[in-house]
């Protein structure tokens with residue numbers, strides 16, 4: 001079983017989450033931001049992951065703490081689920097078109113945290129999600145998990161499509177990267 005279970009409580013958010021890397025593609029729970037739940041569901045369905053989330057955040061302020069802290073907890077859970085990062089393909093990359101938008105993700109389960117995020121949005125928000133939080137979310141996730149993560153929207157017009165395209169690209173790239181192999185750690189150093 002490759003599952004990460006994390007509980008994290010601060011004055012801003014209280015989050016309890018489990019992430020099963022070999023699930024049925026089911027997302028249960030809510031982060032309190034409707035559009036972001038839609039993205040979490042896309043992550044689960046397209047990655048074949050099961051994520052169960054119970055959280056309460058200070059949404060009366062704005063969505064910032066909730067989305068960033070959810071990224072932190074997902075990153076912690078991913079790191080826990082992957083243990084020594086052995087026996088996986090390690091790399092994944094994927095393009096996803098969504099109508100007029102094209103999203104791309106390449107990632108390396110490297111143990112080295114890095115984010116390259118190349119996307120801009122037309123509007124400040126989609127629903128109650130502030131578009132600037134998409135980058136913050138992926139930064140938090142990549143840094144906690146210790147993955148090298150590159151995300152790019154090559155083109156597009158509609159922010160909903162652009163964000164959904166990179167989430168689905170991330171889901172497929174991660175699915176590829178965590179796919180199990182019969183080999184050990186894929187590194188000339190022998191350790192990640």
Ligand SMILES: [Mn+2]
Pocket residue numbers: 038160164
């Ligand atoms: Mn949609």
